[in-house]
Amino acid sequence: MTWEVLSMIGTIAFAVSGAIVAMEEEYDILGVFILGIVTAFGGGAIRNLLIGVPVSALWEQGLLFQIAIIAILAVFLFPANLLKQWQKWGNLFDAIGLSAFAIQGAIYASNMHHPMSAIIVAAVLTGIGGGIIRDLLAGRKPVVLRAEIYAVWAILAGIIIGLKITSSPWELYTLFAIVTVLRVCSYTFDWKLPIRRIEHY
Template sequence: MTWDLFNIIGTIAFALSGVVVAMEEEYDLMGVYILGFVTAFGGGAIRNLLIGVPVSALWDQGNLFVIAFIVMTVAFLLPSLWLDRWKRWGVLFDAIGLASFAIQGAIYATEMGHPLSAAIAAAALTGTGGGMVRDILADRKPMFLRKDIYIAWAMLAGLVIGLGWIQTMPGYILLLVAIVTLRMLSVTFQWQLPYRKLQH
């Protein structure tokens, strides 16, 4: 139940994110679907490869594919109803998708009996993998490689869950709220990880 809830939240948030990027790049309908699907499901596919889950498990998520397809179709056909709001709230939805998928990936890894390092990696890859593939296909610099703090919040979810500090639904909800809040604060106040720029 927990796994399914976070999967649905993340799928909807990231499918919409893919649709927005596709329309910004002026892709046609097929491009919208492709970018939306890889954003929503790419992170899970990458995670499965690295923690030993058969890639074919991706195709067992039939209901999620239907949900993503409906969301993307409505978003493409009726952009005027939500696109302006997305421009204001898009970062929030992206943060919700990041937190949902990161938590879901960490739960998945821990339930398989993998160590802490795998929980952190699964959280990071599930939370950011779809967005990474989306940005590469759209010829954009991947968000998690930019200076603002992004992937670190996903790794935090993996750390907390991998250490067993949270194991209940209320705890997962609180963790999701915490990660979304931290992500939004980092955007609002432009928090950055240390970086170096080479002088040419």
């Protein structure tokens, strides 16, 4: 049940995030739907390929596709006077999607009895895969490649799931809230990882 709830939360959040980016780039309605769907399901598709789940499993998520389409349509029809807040809401929905999908991906790999390394990879790919595809299709530098802390939170979620520190639903929802808050703090307070610059002579 927890896995299904996280799947729904992540799907809605990333579908909305993709739709918001598409609208910022002035895509037409078809482009908004395509980018929203790709953002919502891209990370899961990449994860499935790498941990041995058949690609066809993606097409068995009919309910999630319907939820994503409804979420995208709701965003597209959102009142025009609230469009000024898109950047703030886009970041928030991206944080929610990152957290929900990272935990969901880690649970998926853990339930398949994969080692810790695979659980972390599944968490990262599920959490950031859709966002990377979204940014690339929108012609943007992927968020995960910036100095701002992003993928680290997916890695943290994967480690915690892999160590079986959390198991009950309320513990998983608490982890979801913590990862979301950490991601929001990282872009609000501009937390960054160390960078190394190369001087050009």
